[in-house]
Amino acid sequence: MGLDDRKLDVLRAIVEDYVSTQEPVGSKALVERHQLGVSPATVRNDMAVLEEEGYIRQPHTSAGRVPTDRGYRLFVDRLSRVKPLTPAERRAIERFLVGAVDLDDVVHRTVRLLAQLTRQVAVVQYPSLARSSVRHLELVPISTTRLMFVMIADTGRVEQRLVEMPAPLLADDVTDLRRLINEKLVGSRLSDTPPLVQALVDEVTPDLRPAMATLATVLLETLVERHEERIALAGTANLTRGGLLDFQGSLRPILEALEEEVILLKLFGEVEPSTLRIRIGDENEIDNLRATSVVSTGYGTGSNILGGLGVLGPTRMDYPGTIATVRAVARYVGDLLAQN
Amino acid sequence: MGLDDRKLDVLRAIVEDYVSTQEPVGSKALVERHQLGVSPATVRNDMAVLEEEGYIRQPHTSAGRVPTDRGYRLFVDRLSRVKPLTPAERRAIERFLVGAVDLDDVVHRTVRLLAQLTRQVAVVQYPSLARSSVRHLELVPISTTRLMFVMIADTGRVEQRLVEMPAPLLADDVTDLRRLINEKLVGSRLSDTPPLVQALVDEVTPDLRPAMATLATVLLETLVERHEERIALAGTANLTRGGLLDFQGSLRPILEALEEEVILLKLFGEVEPSTLRIRIGDENEIDNLRATSVVSTGYGTGSNILGGLGVLGPTRMDYPGTIATVRAVARYVGDLLAQN
DNA sequence: ACTGGCACTCGTTACAGTCGAGTGCCAGAC
DNA sequence: GTCTGGCACTCGACTGTAACGAGTGCCAGT
Numbered sequence: 088m089g090l091d092d093r094k095l096d097v098l099r100a101i102v103e104d105y106v107s108t109q110e111p112v113g114s115k116a117l118v119e120r121h122q123l124g125v126s127p128a129t130v131r132n133d134m135a136v137l138e139e140e141g142y143i144r145q146p147h148t149s150a151g152r153v154p155t156d157r158g159y160r161l162f163v164d165r166l167s168r169v170k171p172l173t174p175a176e177r178r179a180i181e182r183f184l185v186g187a188v189d190l191d192d193v194v195h196r197t198v199r200l201l202a203q204l205t206r207q208v209a210v211v212q213y214p215s216l217a218r219s220s221v222r223h224l225e226l227v228p229i230s231t232t233r234l235m236f237v238m239i240a241d242t243g244r245v246e247q248r249l250v251e252m253p254a255p256l257l258a259d260d261v262t263d264l265r266r267l268i269n270e271k272l273v274g275s276r277l278s279d280t281p282p283l284v285q286a287l288v289d290e291v292t293p294d295l296r297p298a299m300a301t302l303a304t305v306l307l308e309t310l311v312e313r314h315e316e317r318i319a320l321a322g323t324a325n326l327t328r329g330g331l332l333d334f335q336g337s338l339r340p341i342l343e344a345l346e347e348e349v350i351l352l353k354l355f356g357e358v359e360p361s362t363l364r365i366r367i368g369d370e371n372e373i374d375n376l377r378a379t380s381v382v383s384t385g386y387g388t389g390s391n392i393l394g395g396l397g398v399l400g401p402t403r404m405d406y407p408g409t410i411a412t413v414r415a416v417a418r419y420v421g422d423l424l425a426q427n
Numbered sequence: 428m429g430l431d432d433r434k435l436d437v438l439r440a441i442v443e444d445y446v447s448t449q450e451p452v453g454s455k456a457l458v459e460r461h462q463l464g465v466s467p468a469t470v471r472n473d474m475a476v477l478e479e480e481g482y483i484r485q486p487h488t489s490a491g492r493v494p495t496d497r498g499y500r501l502f503v504d505r506l507s508r509v510k511p512l513t514p515a516e517r518r519a520i521e522r523f524l525v526g527a528v529d530l531d532d533v534v535h536r537t538v539r540l541l542a543q544l545t546r547q548v549a550v551v552q553y554p555s556l557a558r559s560s561v562r563h564l565e566l567v568p569i570s571t572t573r574l575m576f577v578m579i580a581d582t583g584r585v586e587q588r589l590v591e592m593p594a595p596l597l598a599d600d601v602t603d604l605r606r607l608i609n610e611k612l613v614g615s616r617l618s619d620t621p622p623l624v625q626a627l628v629d630e631v632t633p634d635l636r637p638a639m640a641t642l643a644t645v646l647l648e649t650l651v652e653r654h655e656e657r658i659a660l661a662g663t664a665n666l667t668r669g670g671l672l673d674f675q676g677s678l679r680p681i682l683e684a685l686e687e688e689v690i691l692l693k694l695f696g697e698v699e700p701s702t703l704r705i706r707i708g709d710e711n712e713i714d715n716l717r718a719t720s721v722v723s724t725g726y727g728t729g730s731n732i733l734g735g736l737g738v739l740g741p742t743r744m745d746y747p748g749t750i751a752t753v754r755a756v757a758r759y760v761g762d763l764l765a766q767n
Numbered sequence: 768a769c770t771g772g773c774a775c776t777c778g779t780t781a782c783a784g785t786c787g788a789g790t791g792c793c794a795g796a797c
Numbered sequence: 798g799t800c801t802g803g804c805a806c807t808c809g810a811c812t813g814t815a816a817c818g819a820g821t822g823c824c825a826g827t
Contacts, residue, residue: 113820126770131821149777149820188648189588223567227579237585239567239575245587247579248529308528323663324682338678342664453789466801471790489789489808 090140096123097133098142099166102154106405109329111151156368156402159380163365163406170407172415176204180419187423190214190243194319197396197420202322204412207400208345210355210383213317214242214393214424217278224272226265231255236305240277242393242424250305253297260295264302267291281307318351325400333378333401340375345399350375355395358385363414368402378402382409386417388425396420430480434473436463438482439506441474442494446743449669451491496708496742499720503705503746510747512755516544520759527763530554530583534659537736537760542662544752547740548685550695550723553657554582554733554764557618564612566605571595576645580617582733582764590645593637600635604642607631621647658691665740673718673741680715685739690715695735698725703754708742718742722749726757728765736760 100121104112114127114134123130134152137143142158145151154162172180183200187193194211201209219240227235232255237247256264267290271283284303291299323345326338334341344350350373358364363384369377376399383397397413440461444452454467454474463470474492477483482498485491494502512520523540527533534551541549559580567575572595577587596604607630611623624643631639663685666678674681684690690713698704703724709717716739723737737753 111820115820127820128770128772128822129768132769135822145821147776147778147820149775149779149818151820222569223575225565225567225577227563227565229562235563235579235585237565237577237579239577239587243575243587243589245575245577245585247585249583321686324679324686327677327679327682337667339664339667342667346661346664451789455789467789468791468801468803469799471792472800475791485790487789487807487809489787489806489810491789 090136093123093125094133094137095161095166096121097130098137098154098158099162101134101137101143101152102158102162102166105153106403109403111146111153113151116151154403156370159367159402159406160370163367167407170411172411176412176415179204180415184419184423190245193420193423195321197416198319198321201396201398201412201416202325204416205398205400205409206322206328207325207398207404207409208320208322209396209398210351211319211396211420212352212356212394213319214240214244215316215356216240216244216246218276218387218391218393219244220274220276221272221280224265224268226261226268228256228258228261234261234302236302236309238309246309248305248309250302253301256298260298264291264295264299267299268302268306316348316352316356318348318355320345320351322398329401329403333403341379341399344373344375354381354399355383355397358383358392358395363410365406365410380404380406382406382413384413384417386421386424388421393421393424430476433463433465434477435501435506436461437470437473438477438494438498439502441477441483441492442498442502442506445493446745449743451486451493453491456491494743496710499707499742499746500710503707507747510751512751516752516755519544520755524759524763530585533583533760533763535661537756538659538661541736541738541752541756542665544756545738545740545749546662546668547665547738547744547749548660548662549736549738550691551659551736551760552692552696552734553659554580554584555656555696556580556584556586558616558727558731558733559584560614560616561612561620564605564608566601566608568596568598568601574601574642576642576649578649586649588645588649590642593641596638600638604631604635604639607639608642608646656688656692656696658688658695660685660691662738669741669743673743681719681739684713684715694721694739695723695737698723698732698735703750705746705750720744720746722746722753724753724757726761726764728761733761733764 097117100117100123101112104117104120114130117123117130118125118127134143138145138152141155142161143152144155146153180200183196184193187196194213198209198211201211219242221238222241223239225237227237229235229249232252234250234252235247236250237245239245268287271287272280275283284306288296288299288303323342326341363382366381368380371377371379371381378401379399380402381397381399383395385392385395387393396417398409437457440457440463441452444457444460454470457463457470458465458467474483478485478492481495482501483492484495486493520540523536524533527536534553538549538551541551559582561578562581563579565577567577569575572592574590574592575587576590577585579585608627611627612620615623624646628636628639628643663682666681703722706721708720711717711719711721718741719739720742721737721739723735725732725735727733736757738749
């Protein structure tokens with residue numbers, strides 16, 4: 088299959104024009120707007136080949152061409168160059184963090200920044216507990232049989248949980264439990280804690296064993312199970328840009344998908360170190376998102392990856408710009424979190 | 428202005444029909460679907476009066492009538508009866524809370540429940556800190572000059588904040604500070620703390636005074652300022668029901684408004700005890716929400732109001748059903764929080 | 768291998784005509 | 798005085814036709 092350089096140029100031009108105008112692009116308009124050095128007729132021949140190969144298609148017989156998911160994929164993989172951030176964007180990113188007082192604040196600012204810069208729906212996963220380590224564990228007596236258990240992770244994330252104890256506890260007991268738990272668990276990665284937690288039960292004096300067993304259960308539930316993954320979302324209003332031309336007319340399935348934390352976690356939480364991942368249209372496993380593209384990446388301190396973030400938008404999106412922004416924001420957030 | 432009983436019946440019938448069919452309702456259809464005991468012609472005369480008074484209007488000359496905001500207002504105030512919950516709804520509400528492990532969980536379940544039952548956008552404010560009281564304050568040393576400060580409220584809400592200390596602290600210093608702060612503040616309502624916090628600085632030994640002053644500042648910031656109000660949202664996908672016929676075609680302004688915490692707080696956070704408030708269309712002060720109605724109420728334990736919750740939807744909504752659901756959910760959440 | 772020319776397709780727009788739901792009004796009945 | 802049946806009228810929704818034009822595919826010529 089002959090996809091020579093010019094055909095690739097044509098595809099690139101089609102993608103760029105369609106992304107910016109939102110309208111099917113014809114051969115004549117193409118040669119006018121790009122210096123291709125050939126006539127419309129030649130471009131038409133190239134287009135016919137590109138269509139045969141499945142990179143573009145015609146919405147109607149008498150309309151211009153539109154990239155297919157496959158076309159976007161080729162564009163992203165081989166035809167686009169990184170678009171450097173504008174100074175304004177750079178400044179916006181640098182400025183967004185001044186005055187961020189805590190983790191919540193950082194995450195919220197980040198997600199809004201991403202939404203604003205890319206003009207798309209932005210998603211930021213809170214630093215995953217599984218990938219953090221324990222900085223401190225606190226037990227606060229609420230009543231003799233109730234404890235509030237608070238965990239502080241090195242990322243600044245705090246989780247708490249009310250625990251019902253099997254038998255009344257004395258203040259000294261609580262102190263003992265607290266000391267023991269902290270001794271054994273502080274500093275270890277949460278994903279490594281299960282064996283440590285198990286071992287805790289044996290470390291303790293027999294009379295405290297039931298209490299510690301209860302605590303251990305709750306610890307495992309809170310620290311290890313998926314429940315504690317949190318996610319922030321912003322920019323849903325951006326879905327309405329392009330007046331429903333994207334998304335074949337219905338925002339419904341997309342809004343529904345965005346409300347499912349499980350789905351968001353699947354999209355933005357499963358990241359490999361320093362890899363930026365792009366899912367275009369049909370490449371999405373989520374049926375509701377077949378009309379969208381997702382750009383996601385991990386962020387973290389150095390090689391240690393903490394969580395994922397990214398954006399979701401129409402397949403017709405400015406990939407080079409979006410990619411650059413997502414990368415830059417991820418790097419900044421990572422640096423910021425490394426500071427504390 | 429003569430609005431006799433029959434005219435009111437006609438208005439009620441119009442509202443009910445329009446809400447359920449989503450289409451302008453004409454005189455003939457009205458007498459067929461409701462036992463009004465009069466002819467279409469009579470109804471038409473009544474309609475003319477209702478229109479003159481501004482309760483209904485005609486989208487086009489040859490179309491049926493549609494209630495105006497004013498018409499809905501009259502309907503809500505004087506024409507609708509409370510619609511009892513269905514057993515299924517009752518069961519759903521009772522079931523939603525089983526297994527709620529912490530405050531986050533309660534709030535999330537509540538907001539999803541509300542969205543599901545009313546089929547609208549649901550909003551739940553976390554128990555307001557200003558209206559809670561302090562259960563415990565914890566200081567966790569991160570380094571010699573950094574503390575993590577954690578506050579646990581009686582509602583189960585937990586707030587944390589990283590504090591940079593002006594000078595290194597010893598472990599004993601931290602213990603002292605912790606004890607003192609807890610002694611003075613535990614049990615008091617957050618809105619009452621500012622003078623207490625001020626007094627703290629004087630209670631402490633001179634060498635700890637700078638440290639305490641720093642802490643006091645952070646305490647005030649964290650506890651008293653608006654920043655700490657949190658809000659949960661669900662059901663935005665419900666905005667797309669009725670295929671953009673509501674909302675004059677654009678979800679944009681509504682989605683934008685829903686992203687502004689400030690706006691949501693204004694709508695759902697300013698509640699008076701056990702009052703259910705309804706804002707219909709133009710009655711909203713937020714321009715972006717002129718095409719929507721908001722039903723909000725407070726929830727709390729007994730007379731002590733903790734926060735607000737409610738729903739937002741098209742002015743064309745099932746007011747009696749929505750009101751009943753919002754009330755019921757608020758009561759349940761209040762009871763649930765009272766238990767802990 | 769590229770180009771100019773040409774016939775063809777088909778969606779878009781405009782316009783005219785019909786249909787019918789719904790109205791307002793009025794004269795007459797109760 | 799209030800309600801009703803009847804009737805003319807309005808106007809949006811829908812249908813069909815025609816003209817338009819952007820864009821294409823193909824082919825012969827350079």
